[in-house]
Amino acid sequence: MSLVCLADFQAHARERLSKSTWDFIDGGADDCFTRDDNIAAFKRIRLRPRFLRDVSEVDTRTTIQGKEISAPIGIAPTGFHCLTWPDGEMSTARAAQAADICYITSTYASCSFEDIATAAPRGLRWFQLYAQPDRQLNKQLIHRAESLGFKALVITVDVPVAGNRRQDIRNNLDLKTNLLLKDLRSPKERNPTPRLQMTPVDPSICWNDLSWFQSITQLPIILKGILTKEDAELAMKHHVHGIIVSNHGGRQLDEVAASIDALTEVVTAVQGKIEVYLDGGVRTGNDVLKALALGAKCVFIGRPILWGLAYKGEHGVQEVLNILKKEFRTSMTLTGCRSIAEINQNLIQFPRL
Numbered sequence: 001m002s003l004v005c006l007a008d009f010q011a012h013a014r015e016r017l018s019k020s021t022w023d024f025i026d027g028g029a030d031d032c033f034t035r036d037d038n039i040a041a042f043k044r045i046r047l048r049p050r051f052l053r054d055v056s057e058v059d060t061r062t063t064i065q066g067k068e069i070s071a072p073i074g075i076a077p078t079g080f081h082c083l084t085w086p087d088g089e090m091s092t093a094r095a096a097q098a099a100d101i102c103y104i105t106s107t108y109a110s111c112s113f114e115d116i117a118t119a120a121p122r123g124l125r126w127f128q129l130y131a132q133p134d135r136q137l138n139k140q141l142i143h144r145a146e147s148l149g150f151k152a153l154v155i156t157v158d159v160p161v162a163g164n165r166r167q168d169i170r171n172n173l174d175l176k177t178n179l180l181l182k183d184l185r186s187p188k189e190r191n192p193t194p195r196l197q198m199t200p201v202d203p204s205i206c207w208n209d210l211s212w213f214q215s216i217t218q219l220p221i222i223l224k225g226i227l228t229k230e231d232a233e234l235a236m237k238h239h240v241h242g243i244i245v246s247n248h249g250g251r252q253l254d255e256v257a258a259s260i261d262a263l264t265e266v267v268t269a270v271q272g273k274i275e276v277y278l279d280g281g282v283r284t285g286n287d288v289l290k291a292l293a294l295g296a297k298c299v300f301i302g303r304p305i306l307w308g309l310a311y312k313g314e315h316g317v318q319e320v321l322n323i324l325k326k327e328f329r330t331s332m333t334l335t336g337c338r339s340i341a342e343i344n345q346n347l348i349q350f351p352r353l
């Protein structure tokens, strides 16, 4: 049976993957309230289409941090792609390059950053950092990413500790025994006997540390995981270049707002001075359109990429991206938008509850 929407890939992955891998990907924190609300919140928003606007040509291209992409859709950072496909992130990177979109590579990618860059040398990639307690290691990781051509540094701020994922605890999930954790140091500095390590994220990191990151890299810095106007204002005060409104796919603090519900507060706070992106619960072209109408410059998808990998590796991810891009084009056409610039808040309404 052919898979025609992202939910089909989800159903296929659930059947195909082992229970512990499926649960690891699918899981949210605690009651999974926010994970599910990320999806439900999109469905509470209604569209207001406009007609008779000559939509014979529709252009989905846009830019992020000055780089052109084929559509405002990118790949959110997720770790351990080798869980779902043997060559993991190398397949993801190739698919992203073919689709001409941005791939945010996780600190906990199961392939080396060098292999990922070699697999898709022309692709637009950003590097996601979980700040490590060892400053030198952070510096090394960032410099490696920079020299491998990654174009932005995405610092994830919503993981001072890992969220409480009940299914992983029940399953006794141990990523170490799956040999998925890698030595984060540069190839030169590793021990002859590979030491698998995943140092915990540094919980002491705070706003004042941003100037240190800015002092060691030329890359634009983007904060991932901001949900409030207070933090959006601090992000601007500390001169970051972008914000990803995200609740980590509902995997960190449960019962926070759905990403799409938090977007307006952040967009209003930044007043167009920096780019705002969104991830969490984006599953259809209409979802992409709604996020853009509310002020996101681009959206990123997490779990659907892993479903695509589980289906057919690189080609599965390509299919997921092509379906979402095609749906988004249709959403634009049916609402009368010929270009990204024509997408605005008039396209949506929030029904009275």
Ligand SMILES: Cc1cc2nc3c(=O)[nH]c(=O)nc-3n(C[C@H](O)[C@H](O)[C@H](O)COP(=O)(O)O)c2cc1C
Pocket (backbone or CB within 6 Å): 024, 025, 026, 038, 076, 077, 078, 079, 106, 107, 108, 128, 156, 224, 246, 247, 248, 249, 250, 251, 279, 280, 281, 282, 300, 301, 302, 303, 304
């Ligand atoms: C299996 C899995 C692993 C993830 N790993 C990371 C990670 O390494 N770094 C990070 O910043 N976010 C990570 N995330 C969060 C995603 O970047 C993103 O915020 C979330 O998946 C978006 O929601 P969606 O899955 O509904 O699209 C992970 C999410 C999942 C599901």
